[in-house]
Amino acid sequence: MLCAGAEGLIAVMTEGGEVAGREQRLVHIDAVDPHDRLVQWLNEIIVAAVSDGFLFASADIALTGSTGLSATIRGEPDAGDRVLAELKSATYHDLELGQEGGSWRARVVIDV
Amino acid sequence: MTIELVRIDDYRYSIPKRGGMRVPGLIYASRAMAREIGADKSPQQVVNVAHLPGIIGHSIAMPDIHWGYGFPIGGVAAFDPDEGVLSPGGVGYDINCGVRLLTSRIERRELDGKVAALATALHRAIPSGVGSQSHRKLSAGELKRVLTRGARWAVEAGYGASSDLELAEEGGCIGGADPAEVSERAIERGKPQLGSLGSGNHFCELGYVAEIFDPETAAAFGLALDRVTVLIHSGSRGLGYQVCDDSLRSMLRAADRHGIHLPDRQLAAAPLRSDEARRYFAAMACAINFAFANRQMMTHFVREAVDDFLGEAGDLDLVYDVCHNIAKWETHEVDGAPRRVCVHRKGATRAFGPGHPDVPERYRAVGQPVLVPGDMGRYSYVLAGTERAMHETFGSSCHGAGRRMSRAQAKKSARGRPIFQELAAKGIHVRSDSAGTVAEEISEAYKDVADVIDVIDGAGIARKVAKLVPLAVVKG
Numbered sequence: 001m002l003c004a005g006a007e008g009l010i011a012v013m014t015e016g017g018e019v020a021g022r023e024q025r026l027v028h029i030d031a032v033d034p035h036d037r038l039v040q041w042l043n044e045i046i047v048a049a050v051s052d053g054f055l056f057a058s059a060d061i062a063l064t065g066s067t068g069l070s071a072t073i074r075g076e077p078d079a080g081d082r083v084l085a086e087l088k089s090a091t092y093h094d095l096e097l098g099q100e101g102g103s104w105r106a107r108v109v110i111d112v
Numbered sequence: 113m114t115i116e117l118v119r120i121d122d123y124r125y126s127i128p129k130r131g132g133m134r135v136p137g138l139i140y141a142s143r144a145m146a147r148e149i150g151a152d153k154s155p156q157q158v159v160n161v162a163h164l165p166g167i168i169g170h171s172i173a174m175p176d177i178h179w180g181y182g183f184p185i186g187g188v189a190a191f192d193p194d195e196g197v198l199s200p201g202g203v204g205y206d207i208n209c210g211v212r213l214l215t216s217r218i219e220r221r222e223l224d225g226k227v228a229a230l231a232t233a234l235h236r237a238i239p240s241g242v243g244s245q246s247h248r249k250l251s252a253g254e255l256k257r258v259l260t261r262g263a264r265w266a267v268e269a270g271y272g273a274s275s276d277l278e279l280a281e282e283g284g285c286i287g288g289a290d291p292a293e294v295s296e297r298a299i300e301r302g303k304p305q306l307g308s309l310g311s312g313n314h315f316c317e318l319g320y321v322a323e324i325f326d327p328e329t330a331a332a333f334g335l336a337l338d339r340v341t342v343l344i345h346s347g348s349r350g351l352g353y354q355v356c357d358d359s360l361r362s363m364l365r366a367a368d369r370h371g372i373h374l375p376d377r378q379l380a381a382a383p384l385r386s387d388e389a390r391r392y393f394a395a396m397a398c399a400i401n402f403a404f405a406n407r408q409m410m411t412h413f414v415r416e417a418v419d420d421f422l423g424e425a426g427d428l429d430l431v432y433d434v435c436h437n438i439a440k441w442e443t444h445e446v447d448g449a450p451r452r453v454c455v456h457r458k459g460a461t462r463a464f465g466p467g468h469p470d471v472p473e474r475y476r477a478v479g480q481p482v483l484v485p486g487d488m489g490r491y492s493y494v495l496a497g498t499e500r501a502m503h504e505t506f507g508s509s510c511h512g513a514g515r516r517m518s519r520a521q522a523k524k525s526a527r528g529r530p531i532f533q534e535l536a537a538k539g540i541h542v543r544s545d546s547a548g549t550v551a552e553e554i555s556e557a558y559k560d561v562a563d564v565i566d567v568i569d570g571a572g573i574a575r576k577v578a579k580l581v582p583l584a585v586v587k588g
Contacts, residue, residue, distance in 0.1 A: 089205055091378055
């Protein structure tokens with residue numbers, strides 16, 4: 001679900017297309033709760049794209065308890081010119097996170 | 113749940129106190145607007161804000177109210193210093209997003225046949241669009257000075273004149289800024305962006321004074337019929353977004369620790385006396401100053417571009433610079449006595465009335481200029497603050513037209529239409545690197561700002577001074 005959310009963000013920001021996982025970077029999150037962890041994770045993806053031009057492609061993610069996260073993310077560096085929508089942040093507004101039929105389902109509102 | 117709006121008069125609706133609301137809601141709207149407002153979630157957000165501890169008077173919303181994150185856009189709330197809270201959701205992500213207006217001695221007819229070329233010149237002069245970056249590379253030390261000195265830094269660095277400073281809210285620099293409270297990430301996001309417009313609804317608009325409603329006040333503001341004007345709408349860019357995001361986490365923890373019930377987590381708040389609030393205020397003040405410096409630099413770029421284009425000085429004088437996403441300490445009369453309160457304005461503009469000591473001396477007899485952009489295809493308004501606003505809205509008024517379509521809806525509505533050509537046919541030359549942004553910003557995506565202004569003027573919380581009509585718009 002975390003990877004799907006990240007892929008969705010990049011698709012919105014770039015209006016689609018292939019993203020090459022040429023470079024790696026590490027992400028560590030210490031959140032208040034699982035909802036906050038999701039928001040922080042998406043914000044890592046947004047900031048990497050809008051500030052560094054690093055577009056998320058895929059990730060290996062390890063969750064620690066209900067609030068921690070460590071990930072190695074792979075993505076396309078120097079791709080700032082592909083970012084067509086400047087997202088500000090993932091928000092906590094009307095945030096939903098839960099399990100449905102064995103799958104995780106979330107709703108996150110993004111400030112644009 | 114549908115929130116019942118109870119009509120008070122032609123311009124005011126109340127949301128009576130119920131449940132955990134500490135104060136009633138007060139929404140400024142016409143009957144037609146109230147129907148539209150009642151159909152979305154924004155009245156619920158007015159109710160949510162009314163739950164926050166220490167709120168004084170009413171949870172207020174302006175007629176340009178629309179659904180926001182936590183607070184509604186168009187929301188105003190003041191908080192008691194002892195019992196009240198500070199909420200980043202009451203300020204928004206784009207801290208000190210604001211507008212400034214320049215006037216000139218250029219007559220509109222002097223630009224006949226030249227507007228398209230001037231639009232292109234302005235587009236070249238002002239870094240704009242997604243991820244737009246500054247002409248100036250700042251050192252870390254310079255950025256820290258920007259964060260503490262705001263527009264003063266910009267003027268000292270050669271971007272404008274010292275006379276500009278008195279014509280900005282807070283003199284273009286708010287106190288209490290502490291760069292040590294701004295995260296490295298926020299610094300990194302903001303450093304390359306100072307002096308840039310950004311994207312979304314930010315713009316630089318060349319226009320002219322099309323109508324004057326109050327000649328005396330217009331003259332005090334330096335506005336004359338058919339004279340060319342410039343509006344600049346931008347904020348604190350990535351630095352402000354990150355300051356907001358960084359603070360929400362500590363505010364969530366603080367709310368939990370202080371037993372503050374949050375109807376919406378985006379309303380995360382901490383008691384004004386808490387360390388979390390102190391730290392957020394210090395970081396927010398930095399973002400406020402960044403935005404003041406940002407608009408001051410772009411003012412300089414506009415002046416240079418216009419002077420170069422005309423081959424002579426356009427004498428673009430600053431009328432005023434207003435903030436519309438901010439929380440500040442102000443003194444207001446509460447229960448018949450002056451009281452220091454923390455006013456949150458999210459998508460709302462300060463509108464101090466005549467005689468207020470915080471209004472620049474040259475405008476003190478008529479009230480503060482209130483700048484209300486409409487949309488790029490119609491018009492914008494200049495208003496003046498009133499005494500009534502001081503009593504009803506903590507000296508606040510509206511900030512714009514208010515969206516009526518989401519960005520996705522607007523894009524869908526614009527699909528297949530030659531928006532640039534449609535506007536050019538109306539004499540409005542739009543320049544943007546992104547056709548998508550222009551599609552999101554079509555006129556139909558916004559309420560008619562004239563309707564918003566009629567409510568504000570009718571309610572007496574600001575009064576109409578002049579109408580501006582666009583000639584050229586640079587969009588991010």
